[in-house]
Amino acid sequence: MHDIKFIREQTDTIKAGIARKNDKSDIDAILAVDVARREVITEVEKLQGERNKVSAEIAKKKKSGESAEDAIVAMREVGERIAILEEKRRNLDEELHTKMSWIPNIPYHDAPDGGEEDMVEVRTWGEIRKKSYDIPPHWEIGERLNILDLPAATKISGSGFYLLRGLGARLQRALISYMLDTHSNDGFVEHYAPYIVNADAMFGTGQLPKMEDDMYKTEGDNMYLVPTAEVSLTNIYRKQILDYKQLPICMVGHSPCFRREAGAAGKDTRGMIRVHQFDKVEMVKIVHPETSYDEHESLVAQAEKILQGLQLPYRVCELATGDLSFAAARCYDIELWAPGLDRWLEISSVSNFESFQARRMGCKFRDEEGKIQFPHTLNGSGVALARLIPAILENYLNEDGSVDIPDVLHPYMGGVKKID
RNA sequence: GGAGAGGUGGCUGAGUGGUCGAAAGCGCUGGUCUCGAAAACCAGUGUACCUCCGGGUACCCAGGGUUCGAAUCCCUGCCUCUCCGCCA
Incomplete structure (x- = not known):
C-alpha cells in the first residue's frame, strides 16, 4: 500500500x-x-x-x-x-x-526493466559437473529408488502433489533441520506459526486482493492456507508500533506452502517442480529503512549459504521490473542447475518490500528521535524443498543409479550417506 | 459444543448518558538536587485524519443502532477468562 x-x-x-x-x-x-x-x-x-x-x-x-x-x-x-x-x-x-x-509496489530505481527474460545474472557459484552418463529427470530417479511416489500422491489428492517415502521423506526432514539450524545459528529466531490465517494477514503481506484465486480458502470461516510462511511471520507484527531498538527483527520458520497455481495449468506438470503443496524454510526481516538494501544483500547471502553447504551449483539473478511480485520493490532469485531437467530451477526468491507491507499491516516503529515511521520488510526462501530435492537427486546421481547424500546432511540422516 | 464473566492509553485500573481523549498509580522522557547515582520534587508522555495552519475531527475490541449528545444504553461479530463436555 x-x-x-x-x-x-x-x-x-x-x-x-x-x-x-x-x-x-x-x-x-x-x-x-x-x-x-x-x-x-x-x-x-x-x-x-x-x-x-x-x-x-x-x-x-x-x-x-x-x-x-x-x-x-x-x-x-x-x-x-x-x-x-x-x-x-x-x-x-x-x-x-x-x-x-490494487496498486502494486513500485520497483527499486535501479532494477532492470523488462519481463521474465530480462533478468540479470548477478553471479554464479560452483561448477556444473559434466557427467559421462545420462541423467534422467528426478521423478525417474526417485521412483526407481522408491523414495518418490507420484502416482500415490495423485491417487490421494490429484495431480500436483508429491509423496516421499523412506529415505526420501527422511531427506526432506534432514534438509529442513539443516536449514533451520544454519539460519538460527546466524541469528534468525526460529518460529512455528499458524498455517491457516485470516484475510487481514493475507492483505497485510499483499496476497490479497490480487492473489485470491491462487489460494486455498476454507469453507465457512474465510480462512486461507498460507502460500508461504512469509505471511504468518511478517504479520506477527501487524498493528504494532515497535521501538527502533528492536530492529532488525530476524525470523525463520518452516511451513508447508499451499498454492492452487490457478494460472499455471499445463506448466511443469510432471515431477515436483510445480505442486500445490510443498515445504519451505522462510526467512523474514523487519528492518530500519536506512539499512534495508544492505539487509537485502545479506539475506541473499544467507540463502546462498545453504546451497554452498550442499555443494550445489547456482546462480543469482536480479528480476526485471515486470517480473517482480505485487509487493516487491526488488528481488533476487536463486536458481539451481538441474542436469536431469537440463534447466535452471528457481529455488529461492529474496525480496525487499520497502514499506509496502508495513503500511498494509500497520506495522510501525518509533525512530531515534521518537518519530513514527514505517519499517522495511524483507523475506527470502531459505529454501524451497520441492525443488531442492529434485536438484539433489539430479546433481548427486551416480552411474549405478544410487544418489549420494550431501556431506552436511550426514548427521541429519543418521549417518546414511547414500540412497540406493 | 453447553453455561457464565469480561474486553478502557505501554501496564494496573476508575469511570453507567453531558466540558471524558478519558481520574489515579506504575512505567517512560526531560529538568532541579548530587562528585555521580538513588530517593525526592517539578514538567512532559496515544494514534490517525482534515485544515482557510488559527485550529478542528475521529478513535475507550470491531461494525451497526438509539439520542441534541455515547467509553457509558441496544444489536451483531471477534477475542479473552472460568466451569462442564470432548480431545492430541
Whole structure:
C-alpha cells in the first residue's frame, strides 16, 4: 500500500513506477476519489464541530434549568445532514481503499526493466559437473529408488502433489533441520506459526486482493492456507508500533506452502517442480529503512549459504521490473542447475518490500528521535524443498543409479550417506 | 459444543448518558538536587485524519443502532477468562 499523500504529491513517480511493473491501474481515478473524499471530510467535520459545541451548550442550559428545545431541534437537523455525509464518506473511504489496495509496489530505481527474460545474472557459484552418463529427470530417479511416489500422491489428492517415502521423506526432514539450524545459528529466531490465517494477514503481506484465486480458502470461516510462511511471520507484527531498538527483527520458520497455481495449468506438470503443496524454510526481516538494501544483500547471502553447504551449483539473478511480485520493490532469485531437467530451477526468491507491507499491516516503529515511521520488510526462501530435492537427486546421481547424500546432511540422516 | 464473566492509553485500573481523549498509580522522557547515582520534587508522555495552519475531527475490541449528545444504553461479530463436555 502506498501513502495517499505520496500518490497525490508524486503522481508522476507512481505512474512511471507501476508502468515499469506493467500494471495498468488508473491513478487519476484514485486522485479523483481522494479529492471528493477530502471535500466530504472537511464538510462533515465542520458540522460535527458545530454539533459538539451546541451539545455542550445544551448540557449547560439543562443543568441551569433553561429550555434547550430550539437547539435540540436545530441539532436534530444537523445530525441528519451528518448522517448523510458520513454515509457518503464511508463509501468514498471504501472506494479509495479498494482502489489503493490494487496498486502494486513500485520497483527499486535501479532494477532492470523488462519481463521474465530480462533478468540479470548477478553471479554464479560452483561448477556444473559434466557427467559421462545420462541423467534422467528426478521423478525417474526417485521412483526407481522408491523414495518418490507420484502416482500415490495423485491417487490421494490429484495431480500436483508429491509423496516421499523412506529415505526420501527422511531427506526432506534432514534438509529442513539443516536449514533451520544454519539460519538460527546466524541469528534468525526460529518460529512455528499458524498455517491457516485470516484475510487481514493475507492483505497485510499483499496476497490479497490480487492473489485470491491462487489460494486455498476454507469453507465457512474465510480462512486461507498460507502460500508461504512469509505471511504468518511478517504479520506477527501487524498493528504494532515497535521501538527502533528492536530492529532488525530476524525470523525463520518452516511451513508447508499451499498454492492452487490457478494460472499455471499445463506448466511443469510432471515431477515436483510445480505442486500445490510443498515445504519451505522462510526467512523474514523487519528492518530500519536506512539499512534495508544492505539487509537485502545479506539475506541473499544467507540463502546462498545453504546451497554452498550442499555443494550445489547456482546462480543469482536480479528480476526485471515486470517480473517482480505485487509487493516487491526488488528481488533476487536463486536458481539451481538441474542436469536431469537440463534447466535452471528457481529455488529461492529474496525480496525487499520497502514499506509496502508495513503500511498494509500497520506495522510501525518509533525512530531515534521518537518519530513514527514505517519499517522495511524483507523475506527470502531459505529454501524451497520441492525443488531442492529434485536438484539433489539430479546433481548427486551416480552411474549405478544410487544418489549420494550431501556431506552436511550426514548427521541429519543418521549417518546414511547414500540412497540406493 | 453447553453455561457464565469480561474486553478502557505501554501496564494496573476508575469511570453507567453531558466540558471524558478519558481520574489515579506504575512505567517512560526531560529538568532541579548530587562528585555521580538513588530517593525526592517539578514538567512532559496515544494514534490517525482534515485544515482557510488559527485550529478542528475521529478513535475507550470491531461494525451497526438509539439520542441534541455515547467509553457509558441496544444489536451483531471477534477475542479473552472460568466451569462442564470432548480431545492430541
